[in-house]
Amino acid sequence: MQLKIKYFGLLAEVTNCQEEYVNSSLSTVKDLLDMLHKKYPELKDKDFQIAQNNTIVALENKLKNTEIALLPPFSGG
Amino acid sequence: MSRYNRHIILEDIGVAGQKKITSAKVLVIGAGGLGCPVLQYLVAAGVGTIGIVDYDNVEESNLQRQVLFGTSTLGKNKALSAKERLTDLNPTIKINAYPERLTIKNAKEYFSEYDIIVDGTDNFESRYLINDASVLTNKPVVYGAIYKFEGQVAVFNYKEGPTYRCLFPSPPKESSIPNCSEVGVLGVLPGIIGTMQANEVLKIILDFKDVLSGKLFCFNAKTSQTSTFSISKSNYKVEELKPIESKNCNTEIKEIYIEDALQINNSQFLDVRELNEIPKADLPNYIQIPLRELSQSIHKLDKSKTIIVLCQTGIRSKTAIEQLQKQNFNNCFNLKGGIIASQNYLKEKI
Numbered sequence: 001m002q003l004k005i006k007y008f009g010l011l012a013e014v015t016n017c018q019e020e021y022v023n024s025s026l027s028t029v030k031d032l033l034d035m036l037h038k039k040y041p042e043l044k045d046k047d048f049q050i051a052q053n054n055t056i057v058a059l060e061n062k063l064k065n066t067e068i069a070l071l072p073p074f075s076g077g
Numbered sequence: 078m079s080r081y082n083r084h085i086i087l088e089d090i091g092v093a094g095q096k097k098i099t100s101a102k103v104l105v106i107g108a109g110g111l112g113c114p115v116l117q118y119l120v121a122a123g124v125g126t127i128g129i130v131d132y133d134n135v136e137e138s139n140l141q142r143q144v145l146f147g148t149s150t151l152g153k154n155k156a157l158s159a160k161e162r163l164t165d166l167n168p169t170i171k172i173n174a175y176p177e178r179l180t181i182k183n184a185k186e187y188f189s190e191y192d193i194i195v196d197g198t199d200n201f202e203s204r205y206l207i208n209d210a211s212v213l214t215n216k217p218v219v220y221g222a223i224y225k226f227e228g229q230v231a232v233f234n235y236k237e238g239p240t241y242r243c244l245f246p247s248p249p250k251e252s253s254i255p256n257c258s259e260v261g262v263l264g265v266l267p268g269i270i271g272t273m274q275a276n277e278v279l280k281i282i283l284d285f286k287d288v289l290s291g292k293l294f295c296f297n298a299k300t301s302q303t304s305t306f307s308i309s310k311s312n313y314k315v316e317e318l319k320p321i322e323s324k325n326c327n328t329e330i331k332e333i334y335i336e337d338a339l340q341i342n343n344s345q346f347l348d349v350r351e352l353n354e355i356p357k358a359d360l361p362n363y364i365q366i367p368l369r370e371l372s373q374s375i376h377k378l379d380k381s382k383t384i385i386v387l388c389q390t391g392i393r394s395k396t397a398i399e400q401l402q403k404q405n406f407n408n409c410f411n412l413k414g415g416i417i418a419s420q421n422y423l424k425e426k427i
Binding site for chain 2: 006008009010018045046047049051054055056069071072073074075076077
């Protein structure tokens with residue numbers, strides 16, 4: 001299946017892109033996170049939540065053929 | 078009153094809606110990039126009672142985005158200076174300026190006097206403190222936060238909806254998310270995000286249906302893209318206000334402001350500056366061991382006490398805490414900003 005992954009805030013600086021398409025046979029959000037940690041080791045030091053199809057989800061959630069977003073907290077004001 | 082005519086002639090507001098606005102009480106924490114537009118629009122709209130909490134003074138680098146201030150207010154406290162400007166904008170409402178930091182000690186008391194809390198702060202300690210205090214006092218929080226060209230808006234703890242901790246359960250690693258003073262920010266961005274926060278405040282006051290609760294709205298000023306994400310409620314329970322721990326990459330160092338440090342019972346203040354450094358610190362249970370002598374003199378400290386470590390600005394004291402933690406002193410706090418940042422408070426107390 002093909003996943004569209006969007007990176008917000010400083011995560012886009014880590015991955016050097018705002019969004020990308022990934023072909024995968026991964027089954028859960030956790031699998032996807034492990035894959036991204038391998039691809040971008042710097043992500044391991046970052047805090048963020050993962051949204052699937054515009055809903056924040058837990059790591060156990062099954063991956064669907066939808067849009068993923070990685071959302072870090074912002075502190076600025 | 079002709080001041081609010083354009084609201085009153087709106088069918089969805091009318092005289093009754095404007096009365097709701099006039100009787101509302103809103104507390105804005107932080108009169109910076111976000112706080113300025115929030116305050117400007119809420120004061121103009123006639124929100125009857127507005128509180129402003131900000132301890133900082135106006136700096137020249139603020140003027141690029143903090144639109145309530147000007148060259149003539151450089152060096153003045155932001156809460157007091159904002160009040161002056163806003164009183165001219167609308168003298169018919171009540172404005173309370175609190176030129177203080179929000180702390181564990183004052184948060185609940187201040188929150189209990191208002192209906193809605195606006196988070197316009199620039200650091201995670203304050204954001205988690207605002208969340209926890211709002212849960213304990215049962216107040217909705219209109220949240221806004223920015224990073225370079227991107228902003229987030231949400232309403233938390235509204236009618237038992239999700240809170241900030243449902244989205245981000247605990248503060249991030251200290252070094253992982255820089256703030257505006259470190260990385261810069263597009264000046265107009267807090268204007269957009271803060272104005273959206275003011276809009277959410279008015280929607281809550283007017284009891285509109287589609288408040289941004291249970292949702293995180295994201296805006297990118299470079300691409301003009303917006304996205305909205307759903308957040309569900311977690312089981313996180315706030316029982317009391319505690320100093321917020323910010324995780325460091327290697328070890329965990331807890332930081333504390335002087336106001337809160339002085340509240341801790343059974344504590345010891347450890348000053349790791351050289352003996353001749355000024356200003357002198359006048360603190361209870363005070364002991365002075367310069368950093369370079371700490372490892373030899375560690376026996377002078379009592380492991381059963383909470384040790385609050387301080388130096389001039391809060392950097393050396395972190396090194397000291399790392400040493401102490403290796404020796405199993407597990408109950409240490411770093412005095413945030415050191416003696417320099419604590420001076421004003423200590424002077425006022427005297």
